[in-house]
Amino acid sequence: MRIMVLGGGVVGVTTAYQLQKDGHDVVLLERNAEVADETSWGNAGMVAPGHSFVWSSPKAPMTLLKSLVLKDQALRFRLSADPRLYSWSWRFLMECTATKARRNTLLKHRLAAYSQAVLHEVLAGEDVAYDRNDRGILYFHRTQQALDAGVQNMKLLESDGQLIRVLDRAQVAALDPALAAAQDRIVGAIHCPTDETGDPALFTRALAAIVTRRGGEIRTGTTLTAIETSGNAVTRVLTDRGPLKADAYVLALGCGSAAVARTIGIDLPIYPIKGYSLTIPVGNRPLPPTIAAVDEHNLVAISRFGDRLRVTATAEFAGYDKSHKPADFAFMKRVTQELYPEGADYGRAQMWAGLRPMTPTNLPFFGRRRFGNLYLNTGHGHIGWTMSHGSARITADLIAGRTPAIPMDGLLA
Ligand SMILES: Cc1cc2nc3c(=O)[nH]c(=O)nc-3n(C[C@H](O)[C@H](O)[C@H](O)COP(=O)(O)OP(=O)(O)OC[C@H]3O[C@@H](n4cnc5c(N)ncnc54)[C@H](O)[C@@H]3O)c2cc1C
Numbered sequence: 001m002r003i004m005v006l007g008g009g010v011v012g013v014t015t016a017y018q019l020q021k022d023g024h025d026v027v028l029l030e031r032n033a034e035v036a037d038e039t040s041w042g043n044a045g046m047v048a049p050g051h052s053f054v055w056s057s058p059k060a061p062m063t064l065l066k067s068l069v070l071k072d073q074a075l076r077f078r079l080s081a082d083p084r085l086y087s088w089s090w091r092f093l094m095e096c097t098a099t100k101a102r103r104n105t106l107l108k109h110r111l112a113a114y115s116q117a118v119l120h121e122v123l124a125g126e127d128v129a130y131d132r133n134d135r136g137i138l139y140f141h142r143t144q145q146a147l148d149a150g151v152q153n154m155k156l157l158e159s160d161g162q163l164i165r166v167l168d169r170a171q172v173a174a175l176d177p178a179l180a181a182a183q184d185r186i187v188g189a190i191h192c193p194t195d196e197t198g199d200p201a202l203f204t205r206a207l208a209a210i211v212t213r214r215g216g217e218i219r220t221g222t223t224l225t226a227i228e229t230s231g232n233a234v235t236r237v238l239t240d241r242g243p244l245k246a247d248a249y250v251l252a253l254g255c256g257s258a259a260v261a262r263t264i265g266i267d268l269p270i271y272p273i274k275g276y277s278l279t280i281p282v283g284n285r286p287l288p289p290t291i292a293a294v295d296e297h298n299l300v301a302i303s304r305f306g307d308r309l310r311v312t313a314t315a316e317f318a319g320y321d322k323s324h325k326p327a328d329f330a331f332m333k334r335v336t337q338e339l340y341p342e343g344a345d346y347g348r349a350q351m352w353a354g355l356r357p358m359t360p361t362n363l364p365f366f367g368r369r370r371f372g373n374l375y376l377n378t379g380h381g382h383i384g385w386t387m388s389h390g391s392a393r394i395t396a397d398l399i400a401g402r403t404p405a406i407p408m409d410g411l412l413a
Pocket of ligand 1: 006007008009010011012029030031032035036037038039040041042043044045046047048222223224225252253254255256257274275276277312313354355356357378379380381382383384385386387
């Protein structure tokens with residue numbers, strides 16, 4: 001079959017790769033000059049089933065409320081004139097019960113763990129260099145009470161097979177000597193030894209090059225402007241470079257998916273939640289982190305990609321605005337510098353902001369709605385790099401009429 005993947009982020013490109021592996025003729029559309037130039041560019045690069053907890057938890061309503069009045073919160077909720085913000089927020093709040101948070105977290109963990117296994121299969125068969133680090137991720141806490149609560153929370157993921165080790169501050173410093181100078185700020189950490197990191201843009205671009213080498217078409221610089229339908233089928237798509245036809249289509253436009261889906265009568269509650277990142281060269285600094293870490297108190301994530309650090313923070317409701325200013329990065333930079341004073345050349349940090357395609361459940365959309373030849377693979381939220389590989393395989397399986405390798409109850413709309 002000729003299959004057209006709409007969107008060239010990590011979700012679209014991994015989907016094109018898996019479809020090609022199944023023998024399909026693939027064409028991918030991306031509006032930017034390169035793939036992985038939007039949300040898939042500047043994220044923390046954590047492939048982290050250990051970070052599968054949904055944001056729609058019983059604590060979320062109070063956190064949202066507080067962020068309306070308090071400044072400098074890791075979460076910034078602002079009132080806006082956009083009615084979609086309110087309808088999305090209402091649906092998000094409806095997911096915040098303990099029962100739903102538990103169910104959604106377990107579904108997400110199932111998908112994330114499967115996705116990591118698919119990533120490993122890809123790596124076993126392909127030569128993809130993306131500054132991978134497989135030493136796990138440290139989720140560290142600054143008070144004993146918070147560490148104990150973190151360990152308690154983790155029992156949910158442990159019950160689903162997640163490996164964890166609880167470390168005191170000396171063990172943390174032994175695992176990563178780069179944190180030794182900041183030992184007093186940390187009480188201990190949960191180490192998920194099977195979590196890993198790597199640069200998602202390097203990975204996505206390398207995978208796109210493989211798809212192209214094998215005869216697939218990656219059409220960058222091509223903006224999708226409309227989808228034409230007849231009865232229960234998509235007949236063709238319109239782009240700024242003319243109309244294009246395929247036998248089947250995959251919608252993988254990240255934060256662009258909801259608007260396009262609306263034009264053909266599909267309601268996809270995907271709302272952008274902005275995040276910020278710094279990419280900082282290690283330069284000649286002697287003690288860069290050797291293992292990725294999440295400061296659970298400040299909600300700052302730090303990964304090492306070869307000769308660079310990637311630091312991310314903040315969840316902000318700012319519509320589709322991706323602008324940023326130096327003040328947006330001051331806090332995350334200070335936190336990182338305090339933790340790793342000799343870890344990077346902080347004066348040369350590159351600033352970036354991007355939009356997480358969030359759904360109320362924090363789970364992506366799969367499968368078909370209304371149209372027999374249009375498949376969804378979108379809405380991957382805050383751990384889309386983690387979930388992309390498995391989501392791509394699931395989508396390829398659904399298109400082939402095969403049963404996916406993990407149970408899809410609760411994942412198929
Ligand atoms: C600060 C931050 C930190 C994060 N950290 C992590 C992490 O550590 N681990 C993790 O797993 N995830 C993380 N994420 C989430 C992850 O980055 C996203 O879930 C993932 O990148 C989403 O991929 P995507 O392909 O769906 O979207 P995108 O990468 O945005 O791709 C969608 C593509 O569609 C294209 N497009 C849209 N509209 C059109 C159109 N009309 N025509 C043509 N092309 C179009 C866009 O240009 C874009 O390239 C983080 C996100 C942020 C913001």
